[in-house]
Amino acid sequence: MADTKKNKKESPAKKVVKVEGVPQSFSPKKEEEKKQARIGVLICHCGTNIAGSIDIKALEEYTKTLPNVAFVDNYQYVCSTPGQKKITDAIAQHNLTGTVVAACSPRLHEPTFRTATKEGGLNPFRFEMANIREQNSWVHMHDGEGATEKAKDAVRIAVAKASLLEDLIPKSVLVEKAAMVVGAGVAGMQAALDLANAGIKTYLIETLPTIGGRMSQLDKTFPTLDCSQCILTPKMVDVGRAPNIELMTYTEVDAVEGYIGNFDVTLRKKASGVLSMAQAEAMGISGGGCNGCGDCEPVCPVIKPNDFEMGMKPRKAIYISHPQVVPLLYTIDFDSCVKCGLCVTVCGDKKAIDLEMKDEFVKVKVGTVVLALGFELFPIEKKEEWGYKRFENVITSLEFERLICASGPTGGHLVRPSDGKTPKKVAFILCAGSRDNTGIGKPYCSRFCCMYSLKHAHQIIEKIPGVQPYIFYMDIRSFGKMYEEFYYRIQDEGTKFIRGRVSHILEDPATKNLMVHSDDTLLDQPFRLEADLVVLATAVQPSVDTDRTRKLFGVSCSMDGWLLEAHPKLNPCGTTTAGVFLAGVCQGPKDIPDTVASAEGAASAASIPIHMGEVELEPYFAQCIEEKCAGCGMCVNLCPYKALALIEKEGRTVMEVTEAKCKGCGTCGGFCPGGAIWMQHFATPQIIGQIDAFLLGGAQ
Amino acid sequence: MVRSKGYPEALENKLIDRVLYDSDRSPEFTKVVEEISRTIPHMCYQCGTCTASCPSAPRSTYRIRKFVRRVVMGLENEALTDPDLWLCTTCYSCTDRCPRDIAPTDVIMAMRNLAFKRDIIPVNFLKTVQAIYTTGHGVPNNDVNRAARKKLGLEADPPTTHKFPQYIKGIQKILDYYKLKANADRIVKEREG
Ligand SMILES: Cc1cc2nc3c(=O)[nH]c(=O)nc-3n(C[C@H](O)[C@H](O)[C@H](O)COP(=O)(O)OP(=O)(O)OC[C@H]3O[C@@H](n4cnc5c(N)ncnc54)[C@H](O)[C@@H]3O)c2cc1C
Ligand code: SF4
Ligand code: SF4
Numbered sequence: 001m002a003d004t005k006k007n008k009k010e011s012p013a014k015k016v017v018k019v020e021g022v023p024q025s026f027s028p029k030k031e032e033e034k035k036q037a038r039i040g041v042l043i044c045h046c047g048t049n050i051a052g053s054i055d056i057k058a059l060e061e062y063t064k065t066l067p068n069v070a071f072v073d074n075y076q077y078v079c080s081t082p083g084q085k086k087i088t089d090a091i092a093q094h095n096l097t098g099t100v101v102a103a104c105s106p107r108l109h110e111p112t113f114r115t116a117t118k119e120g121g122l123n124p125f126r127f128e129m130a131n132i133r134e135q136n137s138w139v140h141m142h143d144g145e146g147a148t149e150k151a152k153d154a155v156r157i158a159v160a161k162a163s164l165l166e167d168l169i170p171k172s173v174l175v176e177k178a179a180m181v182v183g184a185g186v187a188g189m190q191a192a193l194d195l196a197n198a199g200i201k202t203y204l205i206e207t208l209p210t211i212g213g214r215m216s217q218l219d220k221t222f223p224t225l226d227c228s229q230c231i232l233t234p235k236m237v238d239v240g241r242a243p244n245i246e247l248m249t250y251t252e253v254d255a256v257e258g259y260i261g262n263f264d265v266t267l268r269k270k271a272s273g274v275l276s277m278a279q280a281e282a283m284g285i286s287g288g289g290c291n292g293c294g295d296c297e298p299v300c301p302v303i304k305p306n307d308f309e310m311g312m313k314p315r316k317a318i319y320i321s322h323p324q325v326v327p328l329l330y331t332i333d334f335d336s337c338v339k340c341g342l343c344v345t346v347c348g349d350k351k352a353i354d355l356e357m358k359d360e361f362v363k364v365k366v367g368t369v370v371l372a373l374g375f376e377l378f379p380i381e382k383k384e385e386w387g388y389k390r391f392e393n394v395i396t397s398l399e400f401e402r403l404i405c406a407s408g409p410t411g412g413h414l415v416r417p418s419d420g421k422t423p424k425k426v427a428f429i430l431c432a433g434s435r436d437n438t439g440i441g442k443p444y445c446s447r448f449c450c451m452y453s454l455k456h457a458h459q460i461i462e463k464i465p466g467v468q469p470y471i472f473y474m475d476i477r478s479f480g481k482m483y484e485e486f487y488y489r490i491q492d493e494g495t496k497f498i499r500g501r502v503s504h505i506l507e508d509p510a511t512k513n514l515m516v517h518s519d520d521t522l523l524d525q526p527f528r529l530e531a532d533l534v535v536l537a538t539a540v541q542p543s544v545d546t547d548r549t550r551k552l553f554g555v556s557c558s559m560d561g562w563l564l565e566a567h568p569k570l571n572p573c574g575t576t577t578a579g580v581f582l583a584g585v586c587q588g589p590k591d592i593p594d595t596v597a598s599a600e601g602a603a604s605a606a607s608i609p610i611h612m613g614e615v616e617l618e619p620y621f622a623q624c625i626e627e628k629c630a631g632c633g634m635c636v637n638l639c640p641y642k643a644l645a646l647i648e649k650e651g652r653t654v655m656e657v658t659e660a661k662c663k664g665c666g667t668c669g670g671f672c673p674g675g676a677i678w679m680q681h682f683a684t685p686q687i688i689g690q691i692d693a694f695l696l697g698g699a700q
Numbered sequence: 701m702v703r704s705k706g707y708p709e710a711l712e713n714k715l716i717d718r719v720l721y722d723s724d725r726s727p728e729f730t731k732v733v734e735e736i737s738r739t740i741p742h743m744c745y746q747c748g749t750c751t752a753s754c755p756s757a758p759r760s761t762y763r764i765r766k767f768v769r770r771v772v773m774g775l776e777n778e779a780l781t782d783p784d785l786w787l788c789t790t791c792y793s794c795t796d797r798c799p800r801d802i803a804p805t806d807v808i809m810a811m812r813n814l815a816f817k818r819d820i821i822p823v824n825f826l827k828t829v830q831a832i833y834t835t836g837h838g839v840p841n842n843d844v845n846r847a848a849r850k851k852l853g854l855e856a857d858p859p860t861t862h863k864f865p866q867y868i869k870g871i872q873k874i875l876d877y878y879k880l881k882a883n884a885d886r887i888v889k890e891r892e893g
Binding site for chain 2: 385431435436437438439441474499500501502503504517518519520521524526527
């Protein structure tokens with residue numbers, strides 16, 4: 001205990017902390033520090049959630065015997081208005097220095113009880129919570145005695161910590177009035193449009209030369225069957241025109257520094273080899289720059305597969321992926337360009353082509369960020385039993401979209417890749433790589449494959465007279481608005497539904513027809529189909545650059561790689577990194593309606609800090625105790641958030657914390673060999689106090 | 701004549717109660733099978749990949765998916781008394797492909813063990829036990845094989861109990877310890893006299 005007091009005196013909480021635009025920092029008064037701790041404890045029944053297994057009376061009697069406890073009470077629901085009033089009243093009546101509520105998880109009600117503590121006249125950070133529900137009564141429902149003992153431990157530990165808590169003042173920082181959206185699929189486009197329309201300058205970053213994402217590759221969209229490009233291109237044009245949107249295509253995020261309100265983002269503009277008209281103008285080439293005439297393309301001698309057409313159509317080394325690209329600007333693929341210069345010649349006076357162009361780095365400052373990185377298909381050739389890439393007539397659903405699309409490589413005629421013939425028996429295989437726990441495949445449901453396969457079946461019936469579609473399925477998940485009705489319609493049109501997962505496909509080497517093997521589970525009979533074409537409704541996974549990009553922004557991902565939301569139900573667009581939000585499929589598979597809804601949610605959430613102008617940060621910062629710091633600088637490199645730096649101060653080298661960047665993770669504090677780092681709210685004496693209370697019981 | 705005679709019985713048969721009553725299920729059976737098989741049949745979602753992979757299914761009434769379902773539902777008698785239980789070739793195709801990472805083959809093996817405890821087992825399986833007991837091999841070497849082996853430049857007998865008959869004793873000890881041979885002899889005798 002004596003030790004604790006000594007440490008406390010040295011506590012750097014007294015330091016005046018310098019954060020721009022922040023009111024004078026808090027420094028505790030000497031007398032207050034010395035004051036004997038007086039803790040009030042409230043025990044919550046949570047109806048029968050807690051009181052059902054924990055003996056509240058026994059817990060209360062026990063709590064009364066703990067050191068520093070000046071007041072104990074219990075209540076049905078402490079989070080209710082009268083419950084909170086009990087906290088507020090007790091602070092004044094019993095002259096408390098700290099409060100403890102033994103109830104649910106701090107994730108739920110810590111903010112509630114902090115507010116109540118504040119209303120009672122104490123600093124809100126003098127509140128501590130003992131979780132006796134999630135970590136106790138719910139898991140020990142059938143062991144009341146054990147649960148009560150464990151609750152006693154939890155309360156004793158919380159009281160020990162509350163006795164050592166200090167006043168803390170949250171800092172606030174100013175928020176840059178600009179936002180960034182990374183990824184310009186339908187999610188990113190929608191988020192950028194919303195932000196821009198809310199009056200916020202928005203940088204929209206897209207790694208490809210054109211915006212639009214996967215939706216621009218689709219032919220029609222379920223359940224209304226409207227043409228995908230027709231509903232998307234107006235939005236693409238709006239994005240290209242919006243004065244508040246600065247569109248940066250063929251650009252990647254290279255580095256991120258800073259924190260909510262002040263992200264300094266370095267962008268790499270990949271060398272596209274082509275100047276836009278604006279760029280040309282700025283370089284003094286008047287009337288020059290790419291106008292999208294396309295004269296360069298025919299003269300280019302290099303032929304490469306066009307990724308937009310899933311490699312089923314050629315493009316040149318200088319190319320646009322499709323006629324509706326935004327911005328309408330040609331791009332040179334320098335990995336395949338032979339620098340023959342033919343395009344430069346034919347471009348002539350426009351002088352749009354620069355074969356020596358290099359990547360360029362630009363820095364922008366934004367207040368908040370929306371990640372909309374989308375998805376790609378799982379490499380389904382890994383499921384060898386279905387023969388993708390071994391059998392020519394086994395294709396993926398995205399290849400199907402391009403083949404059935406009027407602007408696609410075959411002008412919308414669905415043909416067999418092996419011989420160009422029109423297929424008459426087409427098998428659609430659902431859950432290809434989804435709902436798969438073998439380790440090769442994805443355990444989750446990809447969510448839109450059921451519906452788009454119904455759409456595909458409809459599309460071939462519409463286009464190919466006499467065709468018979470077969471859908472091999474385990475469950476048809478048609479949960480959206482008008483989706484079940486769509487399922488009804490497709491069944492009515494004559495699609496055969498076989499309830500069975502396809503075990504394997506064999507190819508007849510002579511005809512290239514495919515023998516599809518499954519179980520008709522409803523008849524309990526093995527079923528075999530000789531199909532002309534097989535379409536795999538392939539599982540989706542995060543797009544290739546997602547992992548690198550998320551790490552730059554300090555965003556976590558779940559086990560399957562999708563970006564992790566702050567709370568799956570109550571905060572699906574937020575992340576645990578303040579100021580970074582998620583939109584669209586990068587958070588988990590979503591169809592277009594859900595993608596757009598999530599994008600609007602993310603845009604709205606991202607606009608709030610910007611409109612507020614400043615944000616408060618939780619004051620769990622590391623602090624340097626300068627007298628103890630040896631200036632070794634080891635902590636600087638350890639900090640995952642780049643919050644620490646060495647500075648010269650009064651002739652010495654010491655460490656300095658940029659509080660707005662510090663997340664209070666404690667890495668530095670745990671490491672520092674000199675014990676020179678004070679983790680506010682999780683200080684060494686506070687944690688030692690908790691451990692002592694646990695190991696030595698109430699007496700200490 | 702035969703018809704009118706058989707008709708009432710057939711009709712009787714048609715009209716028996718075919719409802720599966722929850723009270724007829726044996727949850728214990730599911731647990732025991734999981735313990736022996738060390739796999740997770742309760743995770744089966746009835747996709748049919750196993751039946752579709754099965755080389756026995758196209759030529760028989762054996763349905764691996766149905767057996768897994770019986771385990772899930774705890775239908776002990778239905779599973780153990782169905783002669784199809786013995787039609788699995790143990791090729792493991794279903795185990796290779798099951799998307800829920802279940803080993804249906806091992807589920808079948810577990811149920812065969814349980815069936816054997818109730819003396820439910822085809823005689824040919826018991827004759828295999830007897831062959832192992834006397835020769836150390838389920839399928840002992842024969843003259844045709846010996847000739848083939850020689851042609852391939854191999855010894856006539858493989859380096860097993862055929863070459864080292866002194867080790868047959870060890871095998872017999874193991875089989876005796878589990879009373880496998882005694883049980884096999886007993887059941888074969890009961891069935892074949
Ligand atoms: C075959 C198929 C058919 C479908 N049919 C339908 C349908 O009929 N109806 C329906 O509602 N839904 C359908 N969908 C689903 C639909 O495609 C998605 O809901 C939608 O595309 C999701 O949009 P998004 O913006 O989240 O992702 P995406 O469309 O993938 O867009 C992401 C964008 O971000 C860019 N990007 C990725 N990483 C980075 C990075 N690190 N930096 C910068 N940019 C990056 C990408 O280049 C891309 O432009 C279908 C999907 C498939 C596969
Ligand atoms: S590790 Fe400790 S002593 Fe070294 S620089 Fe960091 S704070 Fe100072
Ligand atoms: S393959 Fe696996 S999940 Fe599918 S029916 Fe058979 S045992 Fe069940």
